[in-house]
Amino acid sequence: MHMASIPKFSTRLNFNQPLRAVENHAQITCSALAHGLLTSSNNHMTKTSHVLRLIDQTEEGLSNTGKFGRFGGVFVPETLVTCLDKLAAEFNFILRDSQFQSELAVALRDYVGRETPLYFAERLTDYYKNSKGEGPDIYLKREDLNHDGAHKMNNAIAQAMLAKRMGRKSVVAATGAGQHGVATAAACAKLSLDCSIFMGNVDEERQSSNVLRMKHLGARVKSVEGTFKDATSEAIRDWVGDLDNSYYLAGTAVGPHPCPSMVREFQSVIGKETRKQAIEKWGGKPDVLVACVGSGSNALGMFHEFVRDEEVRLIGVEAAGTGIDSGKHSATLSKGDIGVYHGAMSYLLQDDEGQIIGPHSIGVGLEYPGVSPELSFLKDIGRAEIYTVTDEEALHAYAVLCRLEGIFPALEAAHALAYLGKLCPALxxxxxxxxxxxxxxxxxxDRVFKYQQQMGLATF
Structure with missing residues (x-):
């Protein structure tokens, strides 16, 4: 398979404007079918051996191309290319550096609190059984038990260590729900790095507790008009102003190469632990993995370890908001078209003229108009299944887990949990x-309680 060289797109720093691509989902799927990459049976996509070849070829060429199939790449001003090339070189080095990996392993164990449990949700399992008492066994990978309460710390501590190794004095990041901001602020405090977190004013209001936590940790929280996508643009602009001393700490698997690969790699500890724990608990692999999809870091962290195990289903759940056809959703993989945004090619929520359509979700961390180029690739070749759930369904799943298991899931994770109602009857x-x-x-x-009252929903 021929892999093109890294594309480099020189333009002004207008990070909110995507570059429109003409292909849409239907065209891509038809093209894949025509080339024998996918087959259609009973309205489901069935994978062939071509899928693993495509995955292997992509991984082999990734360091040279920055591409996952047609997705990814480096679409940035020329002033950033040298900086990104240096970052890629450093990243590739630390992957093989035993000292760095040893220090990271200690940090993940002693600071982050890994490994996180693979928890058998017995009452949730019973809840989804059918009238005959049959159904799947449901396990939760407890990333909520990480230091600071989310999977975001896995990546934040690793990249902060990399920034320090590169001699950077300050770190810049953008956050939506605030969990990446808190994780970055904590990692910077631990490693004595100056920290600036950009956050949309809309998100600041919705996630005020995380804003306070970031400030307690010594970070400067810089308010931006808008939401996460606007904060990301401003954070990149700030970083570009001092490339020699600052480090842009990407929190999710989007952006120009090597950012998607770095975040995927540092989050892959989730799937590696899951494989090990599954063998210990029942002597095999999971049959189905389910993760919410906003821009992609937690899903890839879970999926990557199993991507070559074709018997393991990979299910990503996007936010349908008030309805998948309402126009108020964040279902980028389900409803988006291909374009370039924030330095890489992926699916995007955009109108016919290539302008970004504002995303919506009750889970603030899912509100991003783009998505991981790697997830875009896995969806297109049929390796990952993508479904959606609404705000109301996510709120119900939040209440169910609280009442049945005594666990508070983030609203983002509640989207993955909500899909169990549709998935379990078919297993x-x-x-x-x-x-x-x-x-x-x-x-x-607090927000869940208010939404439940506004929507007239029962708390269970």
Whole structure:
């Protein structure tokens, strides 16, 4: 398979404007079918051996191309190319550096609190059994038990260590729900790095407790008009102003190469632990993995370890908001078209003229108009299944987990949990399902109660 060289797109720093691509989902799927990459049976995509070849070829060429199939790449001003090339070189070095990996392992164990449990949710399992008492066994990967309450710390501590190794004095980041901001602020405090977190004023109001936590940790929280996508643009602009001394700490698997690969790698500890724990608990692999999808870090962290195990289903759940056809959603993979945004090619929520359509979700961390280029690739080749759930369904799942298991899921993770209602009836008895409980939901408790009252929903 021919892999093109890294594309480099020189333009002014207008990070909120995507570059429109003409392909849409239907065209791509038809093209894949025509080339024998996918086959259609009973309205489901069935993978062939071509899928693993495509995955292997992509991984082999990734360091040279920055591409996952047609997705990814480096679409940035020329002034950033040298900086990104240096970052890629440093990243590739530390992957093989035993000292760095040893220090990271200690930090993950003693600071982050890994490994996180693979928890059998017995009452949740019973809740989804059918009238015959049959259904899958449901396990939760408890990323909510990480230091600071989310999977975000896995990546933040690793990248902060990398920034310090590169001699950077300050770190810049953007956050939506605030969990990446808190994790970055904590990692910077630990490593004595100056920290600036950009956050949309809309998100600051919705996640005020996380704003306070960031400030307690010594970070400067810089308010931006808008939401996460606007904060990301401003954080990148700030970083570009001092490339020699500052480090842009990406929190999710989007952006120009090597950012998606770095975040995926540092989050892959989730899936590695899951494989090990599954063997210990029932002597095999999970049958189904379920994770919410905003821009992609927690899903890839869970999926990557199993991407070549074709018998393991990979299910990503996007936010349908008030309805998938309402126009108020964050279902980028389900409803988006291909374009370039924040330095890489992926699916985007955009109109016919290539302008970004503002995303919506009750889970603030899912509100991003783009998505991981790697998830875009896995969806297109049929390796990852993508579904959606609404705000109302996520609120119900939040209440169910609280009442049945005594666990507060983040509203983002509640989307993955909500899909169990649709998934479980179709699964054989004893199927092993692992849901990534990617974050703790006490940050959302007040908002959940208010939404339940506004929507006239029962708390259970």
């Amino acid at each position: 054989p008895n004893g199927t092993k399902v692992v849901v990534n409980c990617s974050g703790r939901g006490d940050k959302d408790a």
